[in-house]
Amino acid sequence: MAKMYYNGDANENYLNGKKVAVIGYGSQGHAHALNMKESGVDVVVGLRKGKSWDKAVNDGLEVYSVGEATAQADVVMILLPDEMQPKVYKEEIEPNLTNQALMFAHGFNVHFNQIVPPNTCDVLLVAPKGPGHLVRRTYQEGAGVPALFAVYQDVTGEARELALAYAKAIGSLRAGGLETTFKEETETDLFGEQAVLCGGLTSLVKAGFETLTEAGYQPELAYFECLHELKLIVDLMYEGGLEGMRYSISDTAQWGDFVSGPRVVDDRVKQEMKAILKDIQEGQFAKGWILENQANRPVFNAVNRRESEHQIEQVGRELRKMMPFVNRAKDKQKEVVVSATN
Ligand SMILES: NC(=O)C1=CN([C@@H]2O[C@H](COP(=O)(O)OP(=O)(O)OC[C@H]3O[C@@H](n4cnc5c(N)ncnc54)[C@H](OP(=O)(O)O)[C@@H]3O)[C@@H](O)[C@H]2O)C=CC1
Numbered sequence: 001m002a003k004m005y006y007n008g009d010a011n012e013n014y015l016n017g018k019k020v021a022v023i024g025y026g027s028q029g030h031a032h033a034l035n036m037k038e039s040g041v042d043v044v045v046g047l048r049k050g051k052s053w054d055k056a057v058n059d060g061l062e063v064y065s066v067g068e069a070t071a072q073a074d075v076v077m078i079l080l081p082d083e084m085q086p087k088v089y090k091e092e093i094e095p096n097l098t099n100q101a102l103m104f105a106h107g108f109n110v111h112f113n114q115i116v117p118p119n120t121c122d123v124l125l126v127a128p129k130g131p132g133h134l135v136r137r138t139y140q141e142g143a144g145v146p147a148l149f150a151v152y153q154d155v156t157g158e159a160r161e162l163a164l165a166y167a168k169a170i171g172s173l174r175a176g177g178l179e180t181t182f183k184e185e186t187e188t189d190l191f192g193e194q195a196v197l198c199g200g201l202t203s204l205v206k207a208g209f210e211t212l213t214e215a216g217y218q219p220e221l222a223y224f225e226c227l228h229e230l231k232l233i234v235d236l237m238y239e240g241g242l243e244g245m246r247y248s249i250s251d252t253a254q255w256g257d258f259v260s261g262p263r264v265v266d267d268r269v270k271q272e273m274k275a276i277l278k279d280i281q282e283g284q285f286a287k288g289w290i291l292e293n294q295a296n297r298p299v300f301n302a303v304n305r306r307e308s309e310h311q312i313e314q315v316g317r318e319l320r321k322m323m324p325f326v327n328r329a330k331d332k333q334k335e336v337v338v339s340a341t342n
Pocket residue numbers: 023024025026027028029046047048049050051052053066078079080081082084088105106127128129130131132133
């Protein structure tokens with residue numbers, strides 16, 4: 001088994017007297033900044049004026065322009081959207097770099113040569129294996145989201161120590177840290193989100209929903225069956241693996257799992273997963289995403305709009321209004337995103 005790193009493996013004094021600039025205050029940025037602050041780290045946030053700036057100030061953080069935050073820090077963690085990072089790096093971070101350690105939560109831009117750091121800086125990543133809002137929520141609950149860490153360039157000889165201290169400060173070493181490389185983190189993260197966690201899952205859920213509704217079953221029932229209940233099933237897998245989930249379901253469901261699951265995810269699906277992995281490894285996916293952004297996201301915006309109009313989303317928005325325990329802020333957030341991209 002691979003070596004896992006926990007709180008006791010980090011030098012808890014390593015970040016004492018050091019200032020960390022978190023650039024960006026979105027999903028990951030707010031979680032890293034607030035968790036580190038509560039772990040006793042001296043944190044500043046780097047942003048442009050706008051919504052996030054006001055939010056970070058309201059959350060009690062010191063906020064500066066990206067350049068000012070970079071210039072005063074010992075460690076610069078870049079938590080901007082991947083597609084924005086190369087431009088902001090070139091124009092605002094690079095001119096203010098002396099010998100700060102440069103950090104990322106995803107290796108995309110370094111691995112695919114969109115950011116080429118100077119050879120005077122340590123370059124490393126700490127990549128939580130979960131959404132930023134959960135990095136924050138689990139920290140507040142006394143737990144954490146596991147993280148990968150990797151060193152790309154070690155000028156000081158301390159890059160690994162920094163990675164572990166940082167991962168501890170955001171709460172990730174409560175759950176476990178796993179050492180990797182920029183290449184492995186980038187390729188596996190892209191594969192996971194495309195084939196399983198996001199792309200695979202949303203397509204599976206929609207196909208199930210459409211199969212039921214097209215056969216004449218009620219859309220509300222199809223929503224409960226194919227989307228709402230998914231969380232309850234996944235929670236059991238999270239707690240006890242596949243066997244933990246299978247322990248709780250009926251034997252009828254388990255037999256159906258054994259005989260029908262492989263009919264849905266068959267060899268053809270696996271062959272397609274291998275093709276997706278190859279596109280990622282050979283840089284085809286990265287190239288397409290970079291070009292899509294250069295063209296102002298025509299396909300991204302069109303698909304995003306079409307997806308938000310899918311019947312499963314319309315039914316879900318209505319049903320969730322009747323479930324006060326489900327976080328409705330997400331719907332509002334989504335409406336804002338959709339109207340902003342139209
Ligand atoms: N989302 C996640 O949970 C995960 C993300 N990662 C990685 O973490 C990194 C950050 O991703 P994520 O948290 O999703 O990013 P977000 O899309 O949530 O980041 C948005 C933030 O970036 C700011 N921003 C955008 N453009 C600029 C700019 N030009 N100048 C200054 N600030 C700007 C926004 O400010 P404003 O309000 O002004 O627009 C906002 O604060 C990526 O590398 C990603 O791959 C890794 C693991 C999981």
